[in-house]
Amino acid sequence: MILTAALSRTQAGKDVGIVNRIGEWGISLTDSVEDALEQGQPDVWIDFTTPEQVKRNVELAIDAGVRPVVGTSGLTEEEIKQLDERCREQGIGGIIAPNFALGAVLMMVFASKAAKYLPDVEVIEMHHDQKLDAPSGTAMKTAELISREREEKKQGHPEEKETLEGARGGYRDGFRIHSVRLPGLVAHQEVLFGGPGQLLTLRHDSMNRESFMPGVKLAVEEVMNRTGLIYGLENVMDL
Known part of the structure; x- marks a missing residue:
């Protein structure tokens, strides 16, 4: 390259x-x-910018016939659909991935499989204190994959009451997502599944940004042979 x-x-x-x-x-x-x-x-435009800038960047790239590989979160489902249509009109491929660390992708896929059998779940994502969005794109993608495999189920005590607003985290299809922001962190996530007498913990840690590079390389190679915009690196991995 x-x-x-x-x-x-x-x-x-x-x-x-x-x-x-x-x-x-x-x-x-x-x-x-x-x-x-x-x-x-x-041939390829690699974008790790900001939610405010990424859509315009990618539109310009696609219009120029350049294949986007995007690690910036914040695009809506409708915006992703529009970008997919643009890619197809140009006859080119593209990938948007909430996380390019292959271990993180495996964690998300494993979480979706576990949700079939342990539907009580909470997600805790932890990032550096300069991250702009919460929850992270990885947490939202994890939640999306989990929701595909379980019926909506409101967890916790039916009369549960927050004495401190936000203490229970964000709500998604009956389960909770918690965001932690601290200096010293890079990108980390735990998915906790609870069942009678047991706890299953799936965790991934990116110690530095080097962890994203094998996934970026894979995405760059894949978009050269694809048409349309793919959302999620798991869709180009042999899983």
Whole structure:
């Protein structure tokens, strides 16, 4: 793979290699998506930006015939559907993945399987304190997969009362999602399943962002041979 262009709102004009402390690469960062697409002529656009910016970035990439690989969360189901239609019109593939760590994808898939037999579940996701969205995209994708495998079931005591608002976390199809934000964390999630006399815990920890790279590489290779936008890396893994 060859890096042909790179985008930065704060480091525009600087060499991408110098900024990343890996030596001069001869590629200057730009703050314009249009310039990056025109100058780089890439096959794939990799986007780990912000929820506010990602939709426009991906629309511009697709319109230029460039395949999007997106790790930014925050897109709605309707927006994903619209982007899928754009990809199909252009005859190109794309992938949006809430998490590119292969272990995290396996955790989500295993959670969906466990939910068939242990329907009482809670999700605890933990991230660094600069993360903008809560719950995380990984937690929401986990909840979506779990909900496909179990009937909605309101858990806990029917007369349960929160004495501190939000103490029980966010509500999704009868179960709860809790978000933790602290410095020192990167990306972590536990899915807890309770049953009579037992507890099943599924946990994944990303210690650093290197954990995402094998999944990104897989996605880049896959979009070259696909048409339409795929949501979730599990859909291109042999599971």
